[in-house]
Amino acid sequence: MTVFLPLEADTPFPQAPSFLTSSSDPAAHVKKVVKAIMKARRIAVVCGAGISVQAGIPDFRSSDGLFQSLKKDNPTLCSGKDLFDASVFNSEVTTSLFCQMIAQLSELSEAALPTSFHALLRALDDRRKLLRVYTQNIDALELKSGLTFGVPEVDGKRHKPRSKAKADGSDEAVHAAAEATSSRLPSPPVETPRCIPLHGTLQLMHCQTCTHSFPLRNHLDALTSGRPPYCPECTALEETRQLVGKRSRGVGKLRPSVVLYNEVHKDGEEVGEVVRRDLVGSSKGKGRAGADLLLVVGTSLRVPGTKRIVREFSKAVRSRASVASAPPVESAQALGLGLGTPTPSPRRSPADDEEPPVKTVYLNLDFPVPTREWEGVFDVWIRGDAQDFARMVLEEMEKEERAKEAAVERKRQREEAALAAQAAESEQAGAAKPSRKRKGAPISEARPQPTKKRKYAPVTPVSTAKSKRASKAKKPVSSVLPTLPRGHSKTKLTIKIPPRPAAIPPTPPPSKRAHLVPEVVIPAKRSTLVTPPPSPLTPISSPSPSPRRKSSTSKVTSKRKPAARKKPPPTRGQHAGAKDTAHSAIRRDSIGTDSRASSPLSDPDSN
Numbered sequence: 001m002t003v004f005l006p007l008e009a010d011t012p013f014p015q016a017p018s019f020l021t022s023s024s025d026p027a028a029h030v031k032k033v034v035k036a037i038m039k040a041r042r043i044a045v046v047c048g049a050g051i052s053v054q055a056g057i058p059d060f061r062s063s064d065g066l067f068q069s070l071k072k073d074n075p076t077l078c079s080g081k082d083l084f085d086a087s088v089f090n091s092e093v094t095t096s097l098f099c100q101m102i103a104q105l106s107e108l109s110e111a112a113l114p115t116s117f118h119a120l121l122r123a124l125d126d127r128r129k130l131l132r133v134y135t136q137n138i139d140a141l142e143l144k145s146g147l148t149f150g151v152p153e154v155d156g157k158r159h160k161p162r163s164k165a166k167a168d169g170s171d172e173a174v175h176a177a178a179e180a181t182s183s184r185l186p187s188p189p190v191e192t193p194r195c196i197p198l199h200g201t202l203q204l205m206h207c208q209t210c211t212h213s214f215p216l217r218n219h220l221d222a223l224t225s226g227r228p229p230y231c232p233e234c235t236a237l238e239e240t241r242q243l244v245g246k247r248s249r250g251v252g253k254l255r256p257s258v259v260l261y262n263e264v265h266k267d268g269e270e271v272g273e274v275v276r277r278d279l280v281g282s283s284k285g286k287g288r289a290g291a292d293l294l295l296v297v298g299t300s301l302r303v304p305g306t307k308r309i310v311r312e313f314s315k316a317v318r319s320r321a322s323v324a325s326a327p328p329v330e331s332a333q334a335l336g337l338g339l340g341t342p343t344p345s346p347r348r349s350p351a352d353d354e355e356p357p358v359k360t361v362y363l364n365l366d367f368p369v370p371t372r373e374w375e376g377v378f379d380v381w382i383r384g385d386a387q388d389f390a391r392m393v394l395e396e397m398e399k400e401e402r403a404k405e406a407a408v409e410r411k412r413q414r415e416e417a418a419l420a421a422q423a424a425e426s427e428q429a430g431a432a433k434p435s436r437k438r439k440g441a442p443i444s445e446a447r448p449q450p451t452k453k454r455k456y457a458p459v460t461p462v463s464t465a466k467s468k469r470a471s472k473a474k475k476p477v478s479s480v481l482p483t484l485p486r487g488h489s490k491t492k493l494t495i496k497i498p499p500r501p502a503a504i505p506p507t508p509p510p511s512k513r514a515h516l517v518p519e520v521v522i523p524a525k526r527s528t529l530v531t532p533p534p535s536p537l538t539p540i541s542s543p544s545p546s547p548r549r550k551s552s553t554s555k556v557t558s559k560r561k562p563a564a565r566k567k568p569p570p571t572r573g574q575h576a577g578a579k580d581t582a583h584s585a586i587r588r589d590s591i592g593t594d595s596r597a598s599s600p601l602s603d604p605d606s607n
Contacts, residue, residue: 002362002375005030007384017371020381033380034396036358040293042131043124044278044313046306047117049137050298050364051386055112057105057139060084061300070101086263089255096226102256103223106202106216109139117297117390118145123397125194131291132278133195136299136306138258140201148193149201151267152274196274198306200258206266207231209252219254228253265305275309279316291317294360296378297386301368314377317359363389 004013004020007030013022023029037043049059059065060081070080074097077083083101088094114122122145124130135142143149206213212233222229234251241248259265281290294313301307362368362378363386382389 002378003029003380005033005380005382007382007388011383014367014383017367017375019375029380030382030392031396032355033358033361033382034393037293037295037361037393038129038396038400041129042289042291043129043293043295044131044291044317045121045133045295045297046299046310046313047133047135047137047297048299051115051117052112052137052139052141052298054115054387055139055141057108057112057137057141061302081261085261088260095228099223099228100226102202102216102258103220105138106220106223109141109202110217112139112141114141114145115390116387116394118142120390120393121195122146123394127397130194132192132274134198134275134306134309135195136199136303138197138200138202140197140203142195143203147195148191149195149197150193151196151270152192153270192274192277196271198259198271198309199303200256202256202258204257205229205254206257207234207252207254209250210234210237211266213257214254216256223256228255230254275312279312290320292320292359293317295363296361297363299364300366301374307373311377314360321357321359 001019001021002017003023005023005026009026014020049057053059058069060067062068067080070083071077076093077097082088083094083098088098118141121130121133121142125147133142133147140149202216204213205216205219210231210233212231214232216223219229231252231254238248238251257266265271278291291313294310294317296310299306301310356379358379360378361380361382362374363382363384365383365385367381368374
């Protein structure tokens, strides 16, 4: 079903076609169509002469169109359509009329300016929403509006050798052309123009013999006089052939590069390739997913090629929309997976189910005939002027832009307000810190002075030696015998043995200046020494290999030999033996030898 939406409120509901339906609120429904166009991402537009009427270029089939005006000016013609048929070149009269008509249309096209609908196409292209424009017009106003215009060349035809080299019959010429083609590097892919002219353009003329193209404005005088101009390329080639003595091949004539009825489109293969990519999508580029909305404007859809393009785009857009909007379970049922029907979502309202999304729009004053061919092709038919509808869309775009700018401005103001609030809070916090000090107290007192950390110098051997000297000077003399360091192996040690008194009183504590001299008692006879209890005053020495002692004189002087090597630390047994041997050293008041030294039992310390 197609919804009928008139732009004017007093437009009556048409009797045909029969599959039209009315809208309860046409104005709101038109706004919905405008929103759908603004929301689309890849719009395919098929347009006709209706978008250029306000630019001063007449259409073809209206009561004031080009066909009627040509018939009035030339009564010999059955219809003005005869001048757009391929048979026009069969007669010199019709060829002259055709050239004069093309000259007039070219002058109108040069003087015309793009309309509001052309501005809409440019705006959609600037917002990267326009996939392609397929125009039936030959005025090339889309090029003036800023769209890229033309038909892309196929790679096979881009450097195709000229046919005249093959017609010459020379093997050398054919071989040279083949070498030139093979030695040429492959050209990079050319970007597809945004606007594709389906029926050619008044910008160019091409030769029917060598197919070279030339600007039409350069030959406007010849067309105005009613005679087709000769091809400059064929003329130059013919002069060259006459100079070298070759036979004449003839000179071709130029004709406007417009497609006439009952003739083959010379760029039909290239146009068909562009249409195919836009229908199914491509691997890269803007149309990689294909068109998602079709807009047909200002055409009565009478040309068979254009009719086929519109039908194919309608099918592709609707099928893509149905797949995207269908829930997963419904798509699984379509594939035959046999899943159950899901329960309807509470978020979906009945209004959404009744009004499907708008994907195909037909905008024209009259519906195309025969109407039965277009049932189920368009979602809506907007009856009205294309320029009025274009202005509505442009106004909505401007409102959207202003809303975006206002949102950006509000966001900027919020950010500035947030920054100002943060700055004010920081200033208040900085101002609140001095208020916590004592009243009348200077700033230096309020701020606590940082404590200085003491710096400790690293311990060095020099500082260690100084500290040891200072400790020795202050430390009192100990009663313990000093031990020789291991490094002083050449130090002499003198042992004095004083005479023992009859009764030895308790030994007083040594004075600070007294020198401690170890004494050694040597027994005269073989006897077992009674080991006294260990004394802290006895130095530790190495154990004796044998308990036997020899008698000696009253004065014994012993020298310690230097140690040859360092000995390991003594074990427990060695430490005990050293205590037993060193116990014989006893303090004496004098040095001498008598008979009392012969027996160790007379020593009171042995008890």
